[in-house]
Amino acid sequence: MICQESTVQYGSWVFIIGGLLYLLRQMTTHTPYGRYVDTKTPGIMVSAKAGWFVQELPSFLVPVLLLLMTESFSGMGRILLLCTFCLHYFQRTFVFSLLTKGRPSPLEIVVYAVIFCSMNGFLQGHYLLHCAQYSTDWHKDARFLIGLLMFFTGMAINIHSDYILRNLRKPGEVSYKIPRGGMFEFVSGANFFGEIVEWCGYAVATWSFPAFSFAVFTACSIGPRAYHHHRYYLEKFKDYPKSRKAVIPFIL
Template sequence: MECSDGVVHYLSWGFIVCALAYLLKQTREHTPYGRYVDAGGPPGVTFPAKLAWVIQEAPCVLVPALLLLTTDTQPGLGRHMLLWTFCLHYVQRTFVYGLLTRGRPTPLHIVVSSIIFCSVNAFLQSHYLLHCVHYQHSWMTYTRLTAGSLVFLVGMAINIHSDHILRRLRKPGEIVYRIPQGGMFEYVSGANFFGEMVEWVGYAIATWSLPTFSFALFTICSIGPRAYHHHRDYHHKFEDYPKARKAVVPFLL
């Protein structure tokens, strides 16, 4: 498959526009899943949390694998390393987090929209790395590759550890909410979201490309407001919620 520069360009800018539009939307209302599902509202089709996460995240593993199997380009250490870095997050998110989560059922339209986004994004990132970009051997010594990769790994560690803390807050079958303590939760209410945002910012630094920048921006605009909504909800539910704790960015926001 040859590089489709036009597809990469328009999909990347499409993500940027959608990210800003979604950010604006979330300043006005919650995305209706998880704690923001109206339990008293009209019934609708939902998926169990475990099944929903596996189904909606799986394209980010399956699409890169399919493109790797069908590509006729020469293998390159840089391209493959960055693509497997992308897949590393989603293998964990799909088959570890997804199967361990204790969240609420997810509405059908959220699952469908997530499948579409993950499929398109996985194609964009995979196609760009496998068919469009070329890295020189000296690229492996670039400071931004090292810095970006370290930021990605730190963000992933924060994300995984924060998810672990959240899972321990409730027993299987419980729907109650408690104040998370420990790790980055000492600094922000959305520690898990903060970790994921750090991951993709690091990934964008390491790859230094428009497609990865657009994905990092979309991540920030989609889950950043959700962290803020969680922060506000915690303050509403708990009178003793830590006053110094920020919403999503330690010491700042």
């Protein structure tokens, strides 16, 4: 397949502009999934396990299909980067979705997520497979090494934070509790912080516009959600730690 350079550029700008517009929208309203779902509003709901599986799958499946359709693919750096991207979405699709205890989501939210993940899977996969030009020793470059360190650090924070959230309540309990331990000692949205660090690291490791645009979109989409969670905790719990920030330790 020939590199669709214009598609990559346009798609990346769509992510950046779309992310900024989504950021502005979330400053005045909540995206209706998770604790912000209004169960009284009519509409089709999708279980959390099914919803997360279906919406995350394209980000894993599309790059894998692109790889299978590629006749030749070489370069240790590109191979590691593609595997890194797919690793995140393998975990989110086949592990996180099966373990989650979240609330059902509106069907329209799941559909929007499927569309986004399909576009992003194609954008990142196509760029790495058909457009990226790296030196043969890119896997030794400081940007690559620092980026991967950030990525796996963020992934560890994200997975550990999800574990803490899943085990907050005992079977049968429905009330929210204050998450404690790990990065939750510093920020209310520790899971969101971990994912933002992941994709910022991926952007550094790939040193590419598509990865940068995805990192921007990620920060714009889940950063405000961490802020909403932070405000929720402060309003609900009088003993909520005042030293915690919303999403960036010691800063924001």
